[in-house]
Amino acid sequence: xxxxxxxxxxxxxxxxxxxxxxxxxxxxxxxxxxxxxxxxxxxxxxxxxxxxxxxxxxxxxxxxxxxxxxxxxxxxxxxxxxxxxxxxxxxxxxxxxxxxxxxxxxxxxxxxxxxxxxxxxxxxxxxxxxxxxxxxxxxxxxxxxxxxxxxxxxxxxxxxxxxxxxxxxxxxxxxxxxxxxxxxxxxxxxxxxxxxxxxxxxxxxxxxxxxxxxxxxxxxxxxxxxxxxxxxxxxxxxxxxxxxxxxxxx
Amino acid sequence: xxxxxxxxxxxxxxxxxxxxxxxxxxxxxxxxxxxxxxxxxxxxxxxxxxxxxxxxxxxxxxxxxxxxxxxxxxxxxxxxxxxxxxxxxxxxxxxxxxxxxxxxxxxxxxxxxxxxxxxxxxxxxxxxxxxxxxxxxxxxxxxxxxxxxxxxxxxxxxxxxxxxxxxxxxxxxxxxxxxxxxxxxxxxxxxxxxxxxxxxxxxxxxxxxxxxxxxxxxxxxxxxxxxxxxxxxxxxxxxxxxxxxxxxxxxxxxxxxxx
Numbered sequence: 001x002x003x004x005x006x007x008x009x010x011x012x013x014x015x016x017x018x019x020x021x022x023x024x025x026x027x028x029x030x031x032x033x034x035x036x037x038x039x040x041x042x043x044x045x046x047x048x049x050x051x052x053x054x055x056x057x058x059x060x061x062x063x064x065x066x067x068x069x070x071x072x073x074x075x076x077x078x079x080x081x082x083x084x085x086x087x088x089x090x091x092x093x094x095x096x097x098x099x100x101x102x103x104x105x106x107x108x109x110x111x112x113x114x115x116x117x118x119x120x121x122x123x124x125x126x127x128x129x130x131x132x133x134x135x136x137x138x139x140x141x142x143x144x145x146x147x148x149x150x151x152x153x154x155x156x157x158x159x160x161x162x163x164x165x166x167x168x169x170x171x172x173x174x175x176x177x178x179x180x181x182x183x184x185x186x187x188x189x190x191x192x193x194x195x196x197x198x199x200x201x202x203x204x205x206x207x208x209x210x211x212x213x214x215x216x217x218x219x220x221x222x223x224x225x226x227x228x229x230x231x232x233x234x235x236x237x238x239x240x241x242x243x244x245x246x247x248x249x250x
Numbered sequence: 251x252x253x254x255x256x257x258x259x260x261x262x263x264x265x266x267x268x269x270x271x272x273x274x275x276x277x278x279x280x281x282x283x284x285x286x287x288x289x290x291x292x293x294x295x296x297x298x299x300x301x302x303x304x305x306x307x308x309x310x311x312x313x314x315x316x317x318x319x320x321x322x323x324x325x326x327x328x329x330x331x332x333x334x335x336x337x338x339x340x341x342x343x344x345x346x347x348x349x350x351x352x353x354x355x356x357x358x359x360x361x362x363x364x365x366x367x368x369x370x371x372x373x374x375x376x377x378x379x380x381x382x383x384x385x386x387x388x389x390x391x392x393x394x395x396x397x398x399x400x401x402x403x404x405x406x407x408x409x410x411x412x413x414x415x416x417x418x419x420x421x422x423x424x425x426x427x428x429x430x431x432x433x434x435x436x437x438x439x440x441x442x443x444x445x446x447x448x449x450x451x452x453x454x455x456x457x458x459x460x461x462x463x464x465x466x467x468x469x470x471x472x473x474x475x476x477x478x479x480x481x482x483x484x485x486x487x488x489x490x491x492x493x494x495x496x497x498x499x500x501x502x503x504x505x506x507x508x509x
Contacts, residue, residue: 139348141346142348142350147327148340148413149413159350159361160350163350238352240351240393240395
């Protein structure tokens with residue numbers, strides 16, 4: 001913890017020195033002290049817009065988690081749908097969001113809906129992959145055991161596969177956190193009236209670069225917070241997963 | 251080649267016991283070959299065996315001889331290619347305990363009850379008296395990773411018992427345990443089966459374990475499995491591995507195994 005803080009301080013110190021002593025204009029790269037000043041001076045504006053973006057990201061990740069887990073289950077249960085859907089899902093990840101973002105704005109307007117759609121679109125894929133991997137990793141012997149105890153297909157899913165998939169889905173959500181922030185900024189660039197992405201969009205042409213950086217600092221801090229929350233959820237919801245890893249490493 | 255064995259010299263069984271039995275007549279099974287066009291691999295080649303209600307039969311044989319396949323046939327997880335197999339409902343206890351890490355010990359033991367439709371509380375209430383009786387008192391709420399290997403096997407055995415099926419197929423239940431725990435668990439299983447008699451097929455590669463626990467020892471040949479010899483164990487219980495009669499029997503079994 002202390003080492004991490006020290007490294008962070010050194011990095012910030014280096015940035016400060018470079019911004020002050022280098023030949024870079026403040027509207028290209030503001031110094032950390034200028035960013036800190038912007039954070040304080042514009043705190044009302046930043047806080048208000050953070051709430052907007054945070055809501056988009058939180059709901060977007062929940063949507064991605066639900067959609068990703070559902071798709072993974074469908075693909076897992078049906079070999080036909082696996083052949084049809086999986087390539088489509090992989091392909092969907094190659095579509096640049098900038099191409100479809102205007103379309104989503106046309107469909108859903110400037111409210112929260114197109115933002116949620118974009119965040120869910122960029123976030124659901126890691127959830128699908130990690131959930132599918134967890135489902136595929138279920139021990140075939142475990143299925144045999146359930147079979148000999150007269151379990152139906154549904155009971156096999158309920159007692160073995162669903163709990164086994166939960167840690168996978170949560171790992172996917174942890175990966176999704178970082179991309180969700182980028183997705184939210186993209187979505188707000190495509191059309192918005194509020195949010196930290198909107199703040200960045202307006203600050204840069206006004207040469208208020210320090211404010212844009214302040215918004216980025218807040219976005220990064222929010223991503224770290226979400227990641228920690230998911231780690232906490234993992235500990236509460238799937239305590240066995242961590243133990244099992246420790247055990248298998250012994 | 252077919253080896254027939256009959257329980258002809260045993261005391262007559264009542265009909266009530268008989269529909270808890272297992273009957274194999276010239277059962278054959280081959281696993282499909284790996285890869286396209288590969289020849290099937292014969293695992294069980296003409297095994298005939300008659301197990302009556304509440305009898306404990308040990309199946310001993312070299313590793314990979316098809317013992318596990320035999321149990322999976324009896325449990326209906328596989329279907330014989332040829333021959334007839336009739337068995338009362340049979341449940342398999344696999345070699346590994348396969349306890350579900352997301353359930354505590356009592357929920358794991360009660361799994362079959364939940365699958366058969368019991369609610370959580372009812373299932374736990376039904377399973378908990380057995381915990382005390384089988385030396386698991388106080389471990390009801392322990393997660394599988396908190397239990398020792400021997401404890402996990404006890405829970406796995408209770409789960410098997412609570413399936414309510416009259417035939418138990420135990421596949422090397424103590425194969426993964428260290429020697430000391432193994433001996434302790436062997437005595438534990440003997441006591442458990444004395445308390446809750448079931449028709450039992452016990453696969454093991456430990457002839458001493460077979461001699462201590464079983465009414466009859468069936469020695470199998472290397473793959474594909476055929477019956478090489480049948481040894482009766484008409485000894486009083488509880489038995490100890492050091493009893494002279496057990497040691498003698500062990501020698502005979504090892505001889506039949508060709509060891």
